[in-house]
Every structure is written in structure tokens, then in C-alpha cells.
Amino acid sequence: MLRSSIRAIALTCTLAGPTLAAASPQPAPVRMHDAAQRRAIAATFLAEHGHEATATQQLTVTTLADHVPGSLRDAIERANAQPGMAIVDFSPSLEGTIHLADDALFIHDSIVIVGPGADKLAIDAGGKHSILYAYGSDTLDLAILGLTLRGGSAASGAGMTVYNSHLLLSDTIVEDNNTINSLGDLSGGGLYFRDGSLRIDHCVFRDNSAGAAGGGASVRNATVWIRDSSFTGNLARSGGGLHVDTPFSVDVRRSLVASNNAARRGGGIELKATGAAAVIENVTVSGNFAQGEQPTDGGGGIALTGSARIALSTIAYNFAYAFQRDANVAAGVQYDSPQGLLFLNGNLLWGNATLSGGNVDLGRDGGGMIEAIHNLIGATTPGAVNRADQGTLLGVDPLLTPLADNGGPTHTHAIAADSPARDAATWIQYAVDTDQRGFQRRRHDDEVMDLGAYEHGADCLFADGFDG
Numbered sequence: 001m002l003r004s005s006i007r008a009i010a011l012t013c014t015l016a017g018p019t020l021a022a023a024s025p026q027p028a029p030v031r032m033h034d035a036a037q038r039r040a041i042a043a044t045f046l047a048e049h050g051h052e053a054t055a056t057q058q059l060t061v062t063t064l065a066d067h068v069p070g071s072l073r074d075a076i077e078r079a080n081a082q083p084g085m086a087i088v089d090f091s092p093s094l095e096g097t098i099h100l101a102d103d104a105l106f107i108h109d110s111i112v113i114v115g116p117g118a119d120k121l122a123i124d125a126g127g128k129h130s131i132l133y134a135y136g137s138d139t140l141d142l143a144i145l146g147l148t149l150r151g152g153s154a155a156s157g158a159g160m161t162v163y164n165s166h167l168l169l170s171d172t173i174v175e176d177n178n179t180i181n182s183l184g185d186l187s188g189g190g191l192y193f194r195d196g197s198l199r200i201d202h203c204v205f206r207d208n209s210a211g212a213a214g215g216g217a218s219v220r221n222a223t224v225w226i227r228d229s230s231f232t233g234n235l236a237r238s239g240g241g242l243h244v245d246t247p248f249s250v251d252v253r254r255s256l257v258a259s260n261n262a263a264r265r266g267g268g269i270e271l272k273a274t275g276a277a278a279v280i281e282n283v284t285v286s287g288n289f290a291q292g293e294q295p296t297d298g299g300g301g302i303a304l305t306g307s308a309r310i311a312l313s314t315i316a317y318n319f320a321y322a323f324q325r326d327a328n329v330a331a332g333v334q335y336d337s338p339q340g341l342l343f344l345n346g347n348l349l350w351g352n353a354t355l356s357g358g359n360v361d362l363g364r365d366g367g368g369m370i371e372a373i374h375n376l377i378g379a380t381t382p383g384a385v386n387r388a389d390q391g392t393l394l395g396v397d398p399l400l401t402p403l404a405d406n407g408g409p410t411h412t413h414a415i416a417a418d419s420p421a422r423d424a425a426t427w428i429q430y431a432v433d434t435d436q437r438g439f440q441r442r443r444h445d446d447e448v449m450d451l452g453a454y455e456h457g458a459d460c461l462f463a464d465g466f467d468g
Contacts, residue, residue, distance in 0.1 A: 030202050030203065030204050030228060030229060030230050030409045030410055031202070031408075031409045032117070032118060032146075032171040032202050032409075033170070033171050033202060035116065035117070035146075038114055038115075038117075038145045038146050038170065038171055039114065041145060041168075041170050041201070042087070042112050042114050042143060042145060045112065045141075045143045045168050046085065046087075046112065049110075049141040049166060051085040051110070051141065053087070055084070055085075056084065056085040056086060056087050056112075057078075057079060057082055057084065057085070057086040057087070058086075058087050058089075059075040059078060059079060059086055059087070059088045059089075060075075060088070060089055060090065060091060061075050061088060061089070061090045061091065061094065062091045062094065063094070064094065064096050064097065064098050064099075065098075066098060066099065066100055066101040067101055071098075072088070072098055072105065072113075072123070073100075073105055075088045076088070076105055076106070076107055076111065079107075079109055079111050080106070080107065080108045080109050082109075083109065084109070084110070085109075085110045085111070085112070085141065086109070086110070086111045086112070087111075087112045087114065088111060088112070088113045088114070089113075089114045090114075090115060090116050090121065092116070094116065094121065095116065095120045095121055096121065096122075097121075097122045097123070097124050098121070098122070098123045098124065099124050099126060100123065100124065100125045100126065100128075100129070100131065102128070102129075103129055104125070104129050104130045104131060104132055104133045104152075104154075105123075105131065105132045105133070106133050106134075107132065107133070107134040107135075107136075107140070107142065108134075108135065108136050108140075109136060109140065110136075110140050110141040110142065111140075111142060111143075112141075112142075112143040112145075113143065113144050113145065113147070114143075114145050114146060115144075115145060115146030115147035115171075115172075116146055117146045117171065118146060118147055118148045118171060118172055118173040118204075119148075120146075121146070121147055121148070122147070122148035122149070122150055123147060123148070123149050123150070124150050124151040125150075125151045125152045125153065125177075126151050127151050127152075127153045127178075128153060129152070129153060129154060130152045130153070130154035130157055130158055130159065130160065130161060130177075131149050131150075131151070131152040131159050131160060131177070132144075132149070132159070132160045132161070132162075133157070133160075133161045133162075134160070134161070134162045134163070134165055134167075135161075135162070135163040135164060135165075136164065136165075138164075139164055139165060139166065139196060140164065140165040140166070140167075140196075141165070141166050142162065142165045142166065142167045142168070143167070143168040143169075143170070144167075144168070144169055144170075144172055145168075145169075145170045145171050145172065146170075146171045146172065147172050147173075148172070148173040148174075148175065149172065149173070149174050149175075149177070149190075150173075150174075150175045150176045150177065151176055151177065152177035152178075153177070153178055153179075153180050154179060154180065155179060155180060155185065155186060156179055156185040156186055156187050156188050156192045156210075156212075156218075157179075157187075157188045157191060157192030157193075157218075158177040158178050158179045158180070158188070158189050158190070158208070158210070159174050159177035159188075159189065159190040159191055159208065160174070160188075160190070160191045160192070160193075161188070161191075161192045162191070162192070162193045162194075162196075163193075163194050163195055163196075164194075164195045164196055165193075165195075165196045165197075166196055166197045167193060167196065167197070167198050167199065168199045168201070169191075169198075169199070169200050169201070169203050170199075170200075170201040170202055170203065171201075171202050171203070172203045172204075173203070173204040173206070174190040174191060174203065174204065174205045174206075174208065174216070174217075175190075175204070175205075175206045175207050175208065176207050176208065177189050177190050177208045177209075178208065178209045178210075179209065179210045179211050179212070180211075185212060186210055186211035186212040186237075187210050187212040187213040187214050187218040187236075187243065188210055188213075188214045188217060188218035188243075189208030189209045189210035189214065189215045189216065189217075189234060189235070189236065190205045190208035190214075190215070190216045190217050190234070191205070191214075191216070191217040191218070191219075192214070192217075192218050193217065193218070193219045193220070193222055194219075194220045194221055194222065195220075195221050195222060196222050196223075197222060197223040197224075197225070198219055198222050198223070198224050198225070199225045199226075200217075200224075200225070200226045200227070200229050201226075201227050201228060201229065202227070202228045202229060202409060203229040203230075204229065204230050204232070205217055205229070205230070205231045205232075205234060205241070205242075206230070206231075206232045206233045206234065207232075207233045207234065208234045208235075209234065209235040209236065210235070210236040210237070211236075211237060212236065212237050212238070213236055213237065213238050213239045213243040213245075213270065214236055214239045214242060214243030214270075215234030215235045215236035215239070215240045215241060215260060215261075215262075216231040216234040216240075216241045216242050216260070217231070217242055217243070218236075218239065218243045218244075219242075219243070219244045219245070219246065220244075220245045220246060221245075221246055221247070221248070222246055222248060223246070223248040223249050223250075224244055224246065224248075224249070224250040224251065224252070225249075225251050226251070226252040226253070226255055227253055227254055227255065228254050228255060228408075228409040228410065228438075229255045229256075229409075229410070230255060230256040230257070230258070230410050230411075231255075231256070231257045231258075231260060231268070232256070232257075232258050232259050232260065233259050233260065234260045234261075235260065235261045235262075236261075236262055236263070237262065237263045237264050238262050238263070238264045238265050238266050238270045238303070239262060239266045239269060239270030239271075239303075240260035240261045240262035240266065240267045240268060240288060240289070240290075241257045241258075241260035241267075241268045241269060241288065242257065242268070242269045242270075242271075243266070243269075243270045243271075244269075244270070244271050244272065244273075244278075245272040245274070246272070246273070246274065246275070247274045247275030247276070248275060248276060249276045249278075249279075250271065250273055250276075250278035250279065250308075251278075251279045252278075252279065252280050252281070252283055253279070253280075253281045253282050253283065254281075254282045254283070254408075254409070254410070254434075254436045254437075254438065255282075255283050255284075255410060255436070256283070256284050256286075256410040256411055256412075256436075257269055257283065257284070257285045257286075257288065257301075258284065258285070258286045258287050258288065258403060258411070259286075259287045259288065260288045260289070261288070261289045261290075261291070262288075262289070262290045262291065263291050263293065264290065264291065264292065264293045264294075264297050265290050265292065265297040265298060265299050265303040265334065266290060266299050266302065266303030266334075267288035267289045267290035267299065267300040267301065267318060267319070267320075268285045268288035268300070268301045268302055268318065269285065269301070269302045269303070269304075270299070270302075270303045271302065271303070271304050271305070271306070271308065272304075272305045272306055273304070273305070273306030273307055273308055273340075274305070274306050275306075276307075277306075277307035277308055277309055277340075277341070277343075278304075278306070278307070278308040278309070279308070279309050279311075280302075280308065280309070280310045280311070280313055281309075281310075281311045281312055281313065281432065282311075282312050282313060282432070282434070282435055282436040282453050283310075283313045283314075283436065283453060284313065284314045284315075284316075284403070284410070284411070284412050284413060284436060284453045285301040285302060285313065285314070285315045285316075285318065286301075286314070286315075286316050286317050286318065286403050286413060287317050287318065287403070288300050288301050288318045288319070289318070289319045289321065290303070290318075290319070290320050290321065290331075291321045292320060292321050292329075295326040295329070296326045296328075296329060296336070296365065297320075297329070298320045298326075298329035298330050298331065298334035298354075298363060299320065299330070299331075299332075299333065299334030300318035300319045300320040300321075300331040300332065300352060300353075301315045301318035301331070301332045301333055301352060302315065302332070302333045302334070303334045303336070304333065304334065304335050304336070304337070304342060305335075305336055305337045305340075306337055306340050307337075307340035307341050307342070307368075308340075308342055308343070309343045309345065309429075310333070310342070310343070310344050310345070310347055311344075311345045311346050311347065311428065311429070311430070311432065312345070312346040312347065312425070312428065312432055312435070312449075312451070312452065312453060313347050313348075313452065313453050314347070314348045314400070314412070314413050314436075314452040314453040314454065315332045315333055315347065315348065315349045315350075315352065315361070316332075316348065316349070316350045316351050316352065316400055316413060317350075317351045317352065317353075318331050318332055318352045318353075319331055319352070319353050319354070319355075320334075320352075320353075320354045320355070320360075321354075321355045326365070327381060327382065328363050328364060328365040328381045328382075328384070329354070329360070329363050329365070329381065330352065330354075330360040330361060330362050330363025330380070330381055330384070331352035331353050331354045331359070331360050331361070332349045332352030332360070332361035332362055333349065333361070333362050333363070334363050334365075335362075335363065335364045335365070335366075335368055335370055335384075336364075336365045336366050336368075337366050337367070337368030338366045338367050338368065339366075339367050339368055340368045340369070341368065341369050341370075341371060342364075342368065342369070342370045342371070343371050343373075343429075344362075344370065344371065344372040344373070344375050344377075345372075345373050345374060345375070345425075345427075345428060345429050346373075346374055346375065346425040346428050346432075346449070346451055346452075347375045347376070347377075347451065347452065348375070348376050348398050348400070348413075348415075348421055348451050348452035348453075349361035349362055349375065349376070349377045349378060350376065350377075350378045350397070350398050350400060351378060351400070352378070359378050359379050360379055360380070360381060361377050361378045361379055361380065362377055362379075362380040362381070362384050362385070363380065363381035363384050364381065364383075364384040364385075369386045369387075370384060370385045370386055370387075371385075371386060371387045371388075372385050372387070372388040372389070372392050373388070373389050373391065373392065373427060373429070374389065374391040374392060374424065374425050374426060374427050374428070374451070375388075375392045375393070375451065376392070376393040376396060376398050376420065376421050376424065376451050376452075377392060377393070377394055377395075378394075378395060379394075379395060389427075391424070391426055391427065393420060393421075393424065396420050397420075398415055398419050398420060398421045398451070398452070399415060399416035399418065399419040399420075399421075400413040400414070400415060400416075400419075401413060401414040401415070401416065406437065406454065407437050407439065408435075408436060408437025408438050408439065409437070409438070410436065410437075412435075412436050412437060412453055412454045413452070413453070413454060414454050414456070415450065415452065415454055415456050417456065419450075419456070421450055421451040421452055422450050422456055423442075423448045423449070423450060424448070424450065424451045425448060425449045425450060425451050426448045428449070432449075434455075434458075435450075435453055435454055435455040435458055436453035436454065437454070437458075439455055439458035440455070440458050441455050441458065442455055442456075442457060442458055
């Protein structure tokens with residue numbers, strides 16, 4: 001009911017307002033690593049956490065069936081029974097879907113699961129239960145690579161619930177997982193993660209839903225590191241794509257958050273950085289939607305509390321629907337914090353629209369401060385920015401092109417050749433060598449680069465190295 005009602009409203013607003021036309025409804029999946037790269041990533045994970053590959057238990061899945069010898073469930077149960085790290089891989093010829101019969105996969109000890117590729121092997125819970133539940137008396141080291149996880153249903157963490165772990169997700173698609181009506185938390189449609197450290201690399205979270213927070217993923221009390229990943233088409237009450245509430249570090253770079261929906265606030269991202277300042281860099285946040293239950297609900301793109309640095313990112317064509325919008329509420333980035341600092345540096349904030357009329361790209365409510373250095377911002381709520389330098393462009397069209405595959409792992413909004421955003425970032429606080437795509441930023445003698453997540457005319461810095 002939540003999913004259908006909000007998407008109906010979102011569709012109505014999209015058809016009624018031209019500002020959302022540049023957003024693609026369903027971007028293509030992330031480009032992922034090949035098999036050799038996945039094995040190297042797994043080996044690095046083992047080394048980082050003090051595990052010797054030669055001393056680990058080696059298990060191979062030989063069948064797509066469930067609850068039989070040689071199954072994935074059998075391998076996990078054998079790994080649980082023997083203390084220490086286990087590595088699970090799959091027979092080279094094994095492709096298709098593992099349909100889980102009657103329960104989730106339970107992990108109680110450290111394990112690395114290396115799949116053949118998200119396009120080759122899926123685990124499907126069939127809407128009957130969650131896919132995976134991981135918790136141990138000691139902190140677990142858990143890595144999942146090269147799989148698709150779909151069809152989960154649970155009170156929270158419909159796709160995965162992971163506690164007290166160092167979790168790595170790489171080259172993994174998490175899709176079509178939905179929390180169900182119950183007395184549970186209802187958070188984390190694709191993933192509910194609490195306590196530990198979370199690394200997401202070259203992953204896709206799409207078309208998941210949660211009755212509370214985090215349609216794609218909900219993360220609490222953990223360090224968060226996200227690279228080259230996408231959150232698209234997810235739905236929740238708040239934090240449609242991603243919800244994070246933590247006193248620890250949050251670092252999100254070179255990623256896409258697009259076409260997500262929230263019944264309340266944070267259509268793309270809801271971020272509560274209650275301790276260390278969060279970092280969002282080289283990220284595109286586009287075409288997300290926040291319905292708003294209260295006049296103070298906003299942030300179709302990002303709703304933020306605490307302190308953060310947003311740099312060289314494109315936040316465009318997001319929508320805030322609240323009928324009686326508070327004067328301080330914005331559709332692009334909404335900063336509601338009693339204290340703290342939001343530092344904006346080298347960004348494009350453009351075309352973020354509200355139902356009450358006009359584009360409102362940036363808003364602030366509370367005692368927190370906003371400092372904006374060298375950005376392009378369409379419009380702000382009155383008094384939103386406490387300090388802005390002369391290098392910030394206000395109300396100037398950046399000439400963005402529609403969200404598209406412009407190279408690199410994730411989709412971006414390119415800028416036109418004559419965009420005023422070109423070479424307009426003449427001062428960036430921290431060194432940034434590439435754009436969202438991993439393409440070299442064009443530094444001239446005066447160290448200037450383009451505003452936003454896309455560098456016009458940039459060359460690829462790295463060899464391709466991706467499947468497909």
C-alpha cells in the first residue's frame with residue numbers, strides 16, 4: 001500500500017512538472033568487476049582482517065537446490081560448525097537461481113562467499129522470509145561478492161539483517177526485498193545493518209521497500225564506506241534510497257542515488273551524522289521524491305542532520321511534495337540540525353522543485369550552519385547559507401543533460417560544453433583526482449575543475465576491467 005500510493009503521487013508530480021524530465025526512471029546496473037578481480041578483493045578482505053587464506057576452510061557449492069548436501073545452505077552450516085574463517089565459492093558451471101525453501105540463511109561465524117557474478121547467480125527467498133541473517137557472539141568478518149539477492153520479506157532487513165560485523169558487499173545486486181507489516185522495526189528493505197563496519201563497493205540496491213527507514217539500506221551505529229554503487233527505485237517512510245544514523249564516519253563517493261521515494265523526508269538519502277562529519281563526494285542525487293507528512297519535511301534529494309562535507313556532487317531534479325511547506329524546507333538538500341556544519345564545495349544544486357511552486361535547492365532549519373564555497377546553486381530558502389564566497393554562482397542554469405551512461409560504473413548528468421559550471425571550481429578544500437566515473441579531473445595551472453560530479457572532456461584514468 002505504501003509503495004503504490006507514493007509512486008502514484010510521484011508519477012503525478014513528474015507528469016505535472018517539467019523539472020523532473022531529466023531524471024531516468026531506472027538507470028542501468030553498475031558495471032562490476034570480473035571474476036579475477038573479485039578473487040583479489042576477497043583476498044584483500046581476508047588479509048585486512050587477519051585471516052590467512054591457506055588456513056581457512058574451503059567449501060564449494062555444487063547445486064542450486066536447498067537443504068541438500070552441496071547446497072549453499074549446507075556450506076554455511078558447515079562453516080558455522082567449525083570455528084574460524086571459511087571461504088565459499090561455486091562450481092564453475094553453476095548458474096541460475098537458488099530458491100530458498102522455508103527459512104533464511106543463518107550465519108554465525110566469519111565467512112567469505114564469492115559468487116560467479118550477479119548476472120549469473122541469484123538467491124531468491126520468494127517473498128516468504130528474509131534471505132540472510134548474520135550475528136555472532138564475537139564480531140564477524142563477512143564478505144559477499146558476485147551475487148544477486150532478491151525476494152526477501154521480513155519485519156526488518158528483508159533482504160539481509162547483519163549485526164556486529166565487518167561486512168563487505170561487492171559486485172552484488174540487492175533487489176525486490178520488502179519489509180512486511182508487523183510489530184518490528186520495518187527498516188532496511190534491502191539491508192538492515194547495525195554495529196560494526198559496512199563497505200559497499202560496485203553494488204546495486206534497487207526496487208526495495210521499507211515501512212520505516214531505508215528502502216535500499218538502513219545503517220545504524222556503524223562506520224559506512226560506499227564506492228561506485230547505485231541506489232535506485234527504492235521506497236521507505238524516510239531515507240528512500242539510504243538511511244544512515246551513526247556517530248561514526250560515513251564516506252560515500254562515486255555513486256548514484258536516483259528515483260527513490262520517501263513518504264516523509266530524505267527521498268534519496270536521510271543522513272544523521274551524530275558524531276564525525278560525513279563525506280559525500282562525486283555523487284549524483286537525482287530524481288528522488290519526498291512526499292512530506294509535516295510542513296517541515298523536505299529533502300527530496302538529501303535530508304541531513306549533524307555535520308557533513310558535500311563536494312563535487314550533482315544534486316538535481318529532486319522533488320518535495322509537502323502541501324503546506326515550511327518556508328525553510330527545500331527539495332534538494334534539507335539541513336535540519338540544532339548544531340554542526342554543512343560544508344558545500346564544488347557542487348551543482350539545480351532544478352529541485354517543490355509542490356508549492358518554484359525550485360528550492362537548499363534549505364536550513366535549526367542552529368546548524370551552512371558554508372558554501374565555489375558551488376552553483378539555483379535557489380535557497382531565505383537565510384539558508386551562513387557564508388558563501390564570490391565563487392558561488394546563484395540562479396545560473398548549469399545546462400545539465402539527462403541522466404545517462406557517460407562512462408564509468410554509474411550514470412551521471414553530463415554538462416554541456418558551454419556550461420557555466422566548466423572550470424568554475426577554482427578552490428576545492430581536499431584533493432580530488434577523478435570525477436564520479438573515475439575519469440581524471442582536468443586540472444590546469446590554476447588548479448580549476450568543473451563543478452558537480454561530471455568533468456567535461458575528461459579521460460578515463462584507469463583501464464576498464466569490468467564485465468560487460
